[in-house]
Amino acid sequence: MKKLLLPGLLLALCAALAQQHGPDLKSILDPTCKPCQDFDNYVNQKWKDANPIPPAYARWATFTKLAQDNREHLRTILDAVVVDYKAGKLARNSNDEKLAVLYTSCLDTEAIEKRGLDPVKTELERIAGIDSRPALQAEILRLHEKDLGAGAFLGVTQDAKNSSEYIASLSARGSLSLPDREFYFRPDEKSQKTREEFQKYVAKIFKLTGDSEEQASAAGKTVLDFETRLAQVQLNRVQRRDPYATYHRMDLAGVEKEAPGFDWGGLFDSVKIPRTTAVNLSEPKYFATFTQELDSAPLETWKAYLKWRLLSSKASQLPKTFEDAWFDFNQRVLSGVKEPLPRWERCTEAADRSLGDALGQAFVRRYFPPEAKKRMDELVANMRTTLGEELAKADWLSRETKKQALAKLDKITPKIGYPSKWKNYSPIEMAPRRYLENVQAAGEWRRQEQIAKLGKPVDRTEWGMTPPTVNAYYSAQMNEIVFPAGILQPPFFDPSADDAVNYGAIGVVIGHEIGHGFDDQGAKYDAEGNLRNWWTDDDKKEFEKRTGCIVDQFNSFDVQPGLRHNGRLFTGEAVGDLSGITLAYRAYHRSLHGQPGPVIDGLTADQRFFIAYARVWANNARPEDDRLRLQTDPHPLPKYRIVETLKNVPEFARAFDCQEGDPMVRPAGQRCRLW
Numbered sequence: 001m002k003k004l005l006l007p008g009l010l011l012a013l014c015a016a017l018a019q020q021h022g023p024d025l026k027s028i029l030d031p032t033c034k035p036c037q038d039f040d041n042y043v044n045q046k047w048k049d050a051n052p053i054p055p056a057y058a059r060w061a062t063f064t065k066l067a068q069d070n071r072e073h074l075r076t077i078l079d080a081v082v083v084d085y086k087a088g089k090l091a092r093n094s095n096d097e098k099l100a101v102l103y104t105s106c107l108d109t110e111a112i113e114k115r116g117l118d119p120v121k122t123e124l125e126r127i128a129g130i131d132s133r134p135a136l137q138a139e140i141l142r143l144h145e146k147d148l149g150a151g152a153f154l155g156v157t158q159d160a161k162n163s164s165e166y167i168a169s170l171s172a173r174g175s176l177s178l179p180d181r182e183f184y185f186r187p188d189e190k191s192q193k194t195r196e197e198f199q200k201y202v203a204k205i206f207k208l209t210g211d212s213e214e215q216a217s218a219a220g221k222t223v224l225d226f227e228t229r230l231a232q233v234q235l236n237r238v239q240r241r242d243p244y245a246t247y248h249r250m251d252l253a254g255v256e257k258e259a260p261g262f263d264w265g266g267l268f269d270s271v272k273i274p275r276t277t278a279v280n281l282s283e284p285k286y287f288a289t290f291t292q293e294l295d296s297a298p299l300e301t302w303k304a305y306l307k308w309r310l311l312s313s314k315a316s317q318l319p320k321t322f323e324d325a326w327f328d329f330n331q332r333v334l335s336g337v338k339e340p341l342p343r344w345e346r347c348t349e350a351a352d353r354s355l356g357d358a359l360g361q362a363f364v365r366r367y368f369p370p371e372a373k374k375r376m377d378e379l380v381a382n383m384r385t386t387l388g389e390e391l392a393k394a395d396w397l398s399r400e401t402k403k404q405a406l407a408k409l410d411k412i413t414p415k416i417g418y419p420s421k422w423k424n425y426s427p428i429e430m431a432p433r434r435y436l437e438n439v440q441a442a443g444e445w446r447r448q449e450q451i452a453k454l455g456k457p458v459d460r461t462e463w464g465m466t467p468p469t470v471n472a473y474y475s476a477q478m479n480e481i482v483f484p485a486g487i488l489q490p491p492f493f494d495p496s497a498d499d500a501v502n503y504g505a506i507g508v509v510i511g512h513e514i515g516h517g518f519d520d521q522g523a524k525y526d527a528e529g530n531l532r533n534w535w536t537d538d539d540k541k542e543f544e545k546r547t548g549c550i551v552d553q554f555n556s557f558d559v560q561p562g563l564r565h566n567g568r569l570f571t572g573e574a575v576g577d578l579s580g581i582t583l584a585y586r587a588y589h590r591s592l593h594g595q596p597g598p599v600i601d602g603l604t605a606d607q608r609f610f611i612a613y614a615r616v617w618a619n620n621a622r623p624e625d626d627r628l629r630l631q632t633d634p635h636p637l638p639k640y641r642i643v644e645t646l647k648n649v650p651e652f653a654r655a656f657d658c659q660e661g662d663p664m665v666r667p668a669g670q671r672c673r674l675w
């Protein structure tokens with residue numbers, strides 16, 4: 001015991017020192033790298049060398065490391081709750097009791113193995129018994145009731161053109177297994193190999209249910225071919241970024257006309273959405289094909305597809321052989337991960353996904369001090385004022401557009417740390433040793449919670465991320481920026497650090513999220529969150545020229561041989577980054593009232609600002625994962641978020657005395673600028 005005490009004390013001492021001096025940025029820099037050559041290497045090379053990717057990760061980055069730290073915190077909370085549960089100390093039906101039951105049922109691999117396929121037996125038998133087209137439709141409705149989209153998914157959304165109204169939304173969610181439509185069609189060798197691996201994955205799962213080798217391998221081909229037909233008529237990720245392309249409000253009769261031959265009314269009934277509810281049919285062309293396939297594809301094809309949808313979506317709650325098969329394709333083949341996360345980590349994630357507000361309350365109580373919220377309020381207010389000033393000054397914006405932009409900025413709601421109103425989980429039933437059913441119950445409850453909103457005023461207190469999440473978002477329809485407590489920790493946000501460091505890190509994140517309100521997508525929504533053009537034609541043209549400048553820069557180089565950032569998919573994120581760094585830099589100087597910032601450890605305030613920015617994106621990734629992200633992730637790869645963004649920022653070149661001709665300096669005429 002004594003031996004353990006010493007490191008504990010040492011840690012406490014280090015923390016106390018850090019309180020006085022903030023982070024030691026000087027020591028992280030690699031003196032063998034030059035800031036003007038490659039700023040990512042200069043700031044992050046030492047970190048990269050000291051932080052190899054753990055086998056259970058596709059990448060290891062500041063983000064993933066902090067997320068893992070947060071899971072350790074969640075484990076501490078959950079372990080304590082389980083002790084109380086076992087001692088009989090928890091109130092019946094309390095949040096803590098639900099957490100304890102869910103978490104222990106997830107850890108109870110013995111029960112999961114023993115039950116085998118029992119939890120999905122009824123559904124498997126029903127699917128196997130489909131012997132007619134009406135029986136097929138009935139089973140699709142039943143799976144839908146169980147929160148499983150089998151080709152069509154009916155949920156709830158805000159009307160894009162009237163953000164104060166909830167309507168139903170019919171989407172293709174859950175219809176495909178591969179990460180994106182394009183994965184079904186790319187002709188290159190790697191993509192072909194991925195499709196072969198996918199077929200093997202399907203076959204493996206089918207074999208585990210007792211199918212013969214031959215049957216299972218035939219099922220692999222059937223599922224891939226069928227999903228390919230469904231993918232053919234879907235929009236890709238870039239096309240889906242255009243909110244006008246996915247907006248088709250209509251009534252139930254309209255859906256029946258666009259996609260005849262399916263019991264759409266039955267689908268509404270299955271989740272108790274009144275048939276009179278208006279609905280957005282996101283992709284009419286897809287749904288027309290979906291209903292044709294209901295009529296024309298062999299019943300055996302549909303049965304294989306439904307069985308696949310069921311088992312692949314539940315694989316992580318079934319015995320290890322299923323989970324391993326899931327891991328092997330989704331993590332190893334697609335991202336290069338070597339081994340799964342330890343069970344407890346997957347179980348804390350499951351608890352966060354299913355009962356996020358219950359776990360989040362305990363998390364913020366322990367790990368998010370009220371002072372942090374106060375400091376964030378100040379940062380957000382200063383960032384907002386700064387963008388207001390920049391908008392007012394922007395000489396390329398007409399008076400009319402400026403007025404609308406300022407109104408929009410004024411209406412942005414910041415949410416910091418955790419929701420003001422917690423979700424009420426009391427209707428969810430959790431049962432010991434029933435992991436799959438527990439996850440299912442939470443999913444069905446979430447769905448019903450959404451559906452209960454129909455006809456009511458829009459709930460502006462709701463959060464789209466749980467408090468422990470290491471991320472942030474902007475919602476165009478809510479016109480809000482949201483920062484969960486999970487990201488408001490070092491190195492993103494450090495109450496002990498000086499302002500230059502906090503503006504460079506969390507300040508840029510705040511600026512990035514505000515920037516989304518004015519990126520290629522966000523700019524299409526007005527102050528009230530309605531899809532409506534508020535730009536004059538000339539301003540819009542100039543805006544598109546400015547965002548296009550950033551896209552062209554990213555499109556001009558290979559990341560891996562023959563592989564570049566995906567077209568216009570990342571426009572919004574790259575625009576967010578450039579807006580973020582520009583605004584945060586100006587907001588920092590605004591906070592100094594014209595005085596120079598302090599020099600600390602031989603680093604100027606501006607230098608610390610840019611180092612803090614780059615440090616946030618420290619990252620080691622497996623090549624498979626980079627490749628996957630380039631095809632599916634709207635964010636540029638971390639290295640380029642640093643390097644390509646800073647090349648456009650003259651203040652960066654000045655801070656490190658970089659000269660024209662240095663790799664980190666883009667010639668004045670070629671720089672992109674938004675504000």
Ligand SMILES: [Zn+2]
Nearest residue numbers: 512516573576
């Ligand atoms: Zn973003």
